[in-house]
Structure formats: C-alpha cells, structure tokens
Amino acid sequence: MNVLVTGGAGYIGSHAAKALIEAGHRVSIIDNLERGHAAAVHPQAHFQKLDLRETQALTGLLQQQAIDCVMHFAALAYVGESVQQPLRYYDNNTAGSLSLMKAMADANVPRMVFSSTCATYGIPQTMPIVETMPQRPINPYGWSKLFVERMLADQAAAVPEFAFTALRYFNVAGCAADGSLGEDHDPETHLIPVMLEAALGKREQVSIFGEDYPTPDGTCIRDYIHVEDLVDAHILAMEALKDGDARFYNLGIGRGYSVRQMVDAARAVTGVNFAITTGPRRPGDPPELYANADLIQRELGFKPRYTDIERIIETAWQWFKTHPDGYAATTR
Numbered sequence: 425m426n427v428l429v430t431g432g433a434g435y436i437g438s439h440a441a442k443a444l445i446e447a448g449h450r451v452s453i454i455d456n457l458e459r460g461h462a463a464a465v466h467p468q469a470h471f472q473k474l475d476l477r478e479t480q481a482l483t484g485l486l487q488q489q490a491i492d493c494v495m496h497f498a499a500l501a502y503v504g505e506s507v508q509q510p511l512r513y514y515d516n517n518t519a520g521s522l523s524l525m526k527a528m529a530d531a532n533v534p535r536m537v538f539s540s541t542c543a544t545y546g547i548p549q550t551m552p553i554v555e556t557m558p559q560r561p562i563n564p565y566g567w568s569k570l571f572v573e574r575m576l577a578d579q580a581a582a583v584p585e586f587a588f589t590a591l592r593y594f595n596v597a598g599c600a601a602d603g604s605l606g607e608d609h610d611p612e613t614h615l616i617p618v619m620l621e622a623a624l625g626k627r628e629q630v631s632i633f634g635e636d637y638p639t640p641d642g643t644c645i646r647d648y649i650h651v652e653d654l655v656d657a658h659i660l661a662m663e664a665l666k667d668g669d670a671r672f673y674n675l676g677i678g679r680g681y682s683v684r685q686m687v688d689a690a691r692a693v694t695g696v697n698f699a700i701t702t703g704p705r706r707p708g709d710p711p712e713l714y715a716n717a718d719l720i721q722r723e724l725g726f727k728p729r730y731t732d733i734e735r736i737i738e739t740a741w742q743w744f745k746t747h748p749d750g751y752a753a754t755t756r
C-alpha cells in the first residue's frame with residue numbers, strides 16, 4: 425500500500441516508516457521538524473517538510489503520492505506542557521488532525537490508523553483498563569486526542585467508505601533492535617531515557633515523582649510496550665481495515681511495572697547504580713495505568729515480542745550508549 429506517515433521524523437513515526445518499508449509498503453513522510461529529526465527520516469521514504477495545518481499542500485501530497493492509508497503520529501505529547509499551553513495542544517493535535525482529515529476527504533483517502541493514548545481514560549476506577557471504560561481525560565493532552573477519536577468516529581458514521589483504527593498507547597519504550605533508530609527528545613522527560621542518561625553520567629540523578637501513591641511500593645505503575653511491537657500493531661490494524669470500520673484498541677502488554685521496579689531493571693541492564701532521589705508527585709500523573717490488551721490480540725492476532733522489561737530497556741541502552749548525543753551526530 426501507499427502509506428503516509430505523519431510525524432515520520434519522530435520517535436514512533438520513524439520506527440513505523442522503517443517497519444512499513446521492510447514489509448514492502450511505499451512510504452511518504454511529512455513532519456514539520458519542530459520536534460522530529462531529519463536524520464531519523466527513512467532514506468527510502470518520500471519526505472516533505474509540512475505541517476498538519478497546511479491543508480491544501482497536504483491534499484496535493486495525498487493525491488500526488490496516491491496515498492491509500494494515513495498513519496497519523498504527528499503530535500505534541502508532553503502532559504505537563506499541555507497543562508501549561510493547552511491551546512498549543514488543541515491547535516497542533518486537534519486542529520492539525522482536523523486539517524489532515526479534511527485533506528483526506530478532499531483527496532478521497534479512506535483509511536487512517538491514529539495514534540491515540542491511554543491518557544484519554546483519565547483516572548479509571550479499576551485496572552486493567554478495557555476499551556469500553558469511560559474516557560475522562562485529566563489533562564489537555566488527553567482531551568486533544570479524545571477529540572480526534574470523536575471526529576474520526578463521526579466521519580466514519582457519515583462516510584461509508586471511510587474506516588479507521590485508533591490505538592490507545594500505553595507507555596512506548598525501547599529502540600530499534602538493529603540499532604538504526606532511537607529516541608531523542610528535547611526536553612527528555614520520559615523515565616527510561618532519563619534513567620539511561622543518568623547511567624551515562626549525563627544527569628546526576630533520577631528523581632522519582634512521588635513515593636506515596638496507593639500502590640504496593642508507593643510509586644506509579646505503567647504498562648511499557650516496545651516501539652517495534654507497537655508499530656507492528658499499526659500494520660496489522662491497517663491491513664485489517666474494511667469500509668466503515670471504527671475500531672478502538674488498547675495497545676500495551678497488559679502488565680504494569682512500578683517506577684521502583686523500572687529503576688531496578690535499568691540498573692541491572694546498565695550495570696550502573698545511578699543515584700535516585702524522591703521528588704514530589706508530577707501533576708497529572710494517575711497512580712496506575714495498565715492495559716487489558718485482549719481485544720487487539722483477539723481481533724487482530726497481535727502478539728508482543730517483548731514482554732520482559734529488561735529486554736525492552738536493553739534495546740534503548742544500545743542506542744543511548746552508541747548515540748550519547750542522540751541524532752545530533754547523525755547525517756543521512
């Protein structure tokens with residue numbers, strides 16, 4: 425298929441482009457390069473520097489490249505930043521997706537796989553999370569994505585040949601096992617990269633954001649899924665789409681790890697006893713989030729290859745050790 429990957433210079437989008445090309449698809453990428461890296465753009469993909477909000481240019485690209493399906497990753501994705509700058513999130517994530525959907529409608533592109541988030545659930549009453557639970561986000565990031573789910577559902581109800589799958593990600597982690605792609609955010613706030621930077625001596629310590637949560641060891645619990653498993657699920661979702669489909673799946677491995685357990689795992693993988701401190705809770709952090717991932721396994725036959733947290737961290741450690749400055753030193 426001809427697939428447009430939005431945000432294809434970003435962490436997840438770049439891994440998706442690689443997997444699609446390896447599976448024999450023809451890939452076009454757009455990215456505004458605000459947070460993405462030109463060096464992460466796959467050399468075999470057609471690349472255009474474009475912002476989601478440039479509707480007309482997008483329509484032209486969709487037509488010119490004869491796109492069959494859009495994998496839509498481009499988004500701002502920091503919860504804390506979304507609380508500080510909500511309009512920026514609604515503009516980029518929600519209005520940007522609206523612009524993309526308009527371009528798809530104008531160019532008659534009938535399929536989308538959308539990068540949604542477990543942040544759309546807010547603080548669920550019970551764990552694990554199943555897809556039918558109420559969605560009540562507790563931050564603008566979650567809302568900005570939930571609005572897109574809604575727009576997609578309404579569009580699928582209105583246009584018989586349109587179809588989409590929204591994948592509600594849990595915590596995406598790890599790097600390409602062949603070492604070709606990695607994770608390079610600025611600022612870096614995610615737990616695994618922060619720990620690996622500490623192991624490399626680039627940070628003095630790792631602050632644990634709260635040890636007084638109602639969990640067994642007092643720290644937050646999250647469900648970490650390897651980025652290569654995650655992008656495989658996108659390809660399965662794309663290939664399964666049929667006219668009129670409106671699908672929603674949780675995408676995690678269905679098991680939670682506490683921040684303390686993550687610290688132990690990262691220390692074991694790196695062999696570095698990096699320093700930790702206890703900091704205050706981070707606003708907007710639910711105590712516990714992990715998926716019931718049965719639906720996607722049952723309906724799409726998805727099976728994660730990485731179920732062991734140390735193996736996931738190992739793939740990230742390979743990248744961080746060999747790219748201590750991220751993509752800065754990489755040219756393509």
Ligand code: UDP
Nearest residue numbers: 613614615616618631632633644683706709
């Ligand atoms: N976390 C932490 N210290 C850090 C970064 C993250 O204790 O320096 C915790 C955070 O509170 C959350 C978990 O690690 O419970 C995962 O956070 P991350 O930012 O990686 O992903 P999120 O769950 O926010 O999507």
